[in-house]
Amino acid sequence: MNNSSGYIKEIFPSIQGEGKYVGAKQLFVRLAGCSINCLNCDTDYSAEDFFIINDKRIQNPVSPVDLAGNITEAFGLNSFHSISITGGEPLDQFGFLKDFIKAVKEMSGIRIFLETSGFYSDKLLALQDIVDIFSIDLKIKSSFGVNNLQSVQKIMRSIDTSKTYVKLIINKNISETEIDSVLKVLMDSKMKEIYLQPLNNISYNNELEHIIELLQKNKIDAYFIPQIQKFMEIR
Numbered sequence: 001m002n003n004s005s006g007y008i009k010e011i012f013p014s015i016q017g018e019g020k021y022v023g024a025k026q027l028f029v030r031l032a033g034c035s036i037n038c039l040n041c042d043t044d045y046s047a048e049d050f051f052i053i054n055d056k057r058i059q060n061p062v063s064p065v066d067l068a069g070n071i072t073e074a075f076g077l078n079s080f081h082s083i084s085i086t087g088g089e090p091l092d093q094f095g096f097l098k099d100f101i102k103a104v105k106e107m108s109g110i111r112i113f114l115e116t117s118g119f120y121s122d123k124l125l126a127l128q129d130i131v132d133i134f135s136i137d138l139k140i141k142s143s144f145g146v147n148n149l150q151s152v153q154k155i156m157r158s159i160d161t162s163k164t165y166v167k168l169i170i171n172k173n174i175s176e177t178e179i180d181s182v183l184k185v186l187m188d189s190k191m192k193e194i195y196l197q198p199l200n201n202i203s204y205n206n207e208l209e210h211i212i213e214l215l216q217k218n219k220i221d222a223y224f225i226p227q228i229q230k231f232m233e234i235r
């Protein structure tokens, strides 16, 4: 096994169902594994012996160049907005991730969209030159049992915010203190917008309205977007 080989969970074409780029046609590449252990995780990221591209079985782990070649051959890639690399936590396979991005960009020129938990600031910042769009989660205890606000603050202080957006997953029991700390992170950075996603698609309610008002009063544009893939019953 090559050092930078990686474990893939699944690969499928779909429509981005969350956040700022909702509606974009993407090829989803879900990396296996996650070191974060959130409560309420909605993703099966366990690695298996193989994964499937169209009908072809590919053995795990796979080399970055082989994966890039297989994807480019199977999907052409020029009909997609971007490749969404998601997980799990893709930064847990940093060496593989970096080599894969370089290889697939060289082969196809496609944009790279990276979904990450926001816990690993140094690794994320090290990919600034090769990733086109960063989707970063703000994790708060009431939704996920973990908190990454310090790490996201560090990222926001040095990242190019024009290619970055942050998502906040909101549970019914979000506290005023949590909203305040999220506001502080945004106000400390150049990022003046946030994408709110209700956990388990809870309906728009008074608490949510209150959060949006608080954000707007502080000149942070808030966009409330439930996960459309769940409504549409697509992957």
Ligand SMILES: Nc1nc2[nH]cc(C(=O)O)c2c(=O)[nH]1
Binding pocket: 014, 015, 016, 017, 018, 028, 043, 086, 087, 115, 229, 234, 235
């Ligand atoms: N359609 C669709 N949109 C998504 N946006 C983020 C996803 C994820 O699982 O990371 C996802 C996903 O799994 N499917």
Ligand code: SF4
Binding pocket: 034, 035, 036, 037, 038, 040, 041, 042, 043, 045, 087, 088, 089, 117
């Ligand atoms: S970071 Fe994402 S994939 Fe990992 S445990 Fe948390 S919600 Fe699940």
Ligand SMILES: [Mg+2]
Binding pocket: 042, 043
């Ligand atoms: Mg998901």
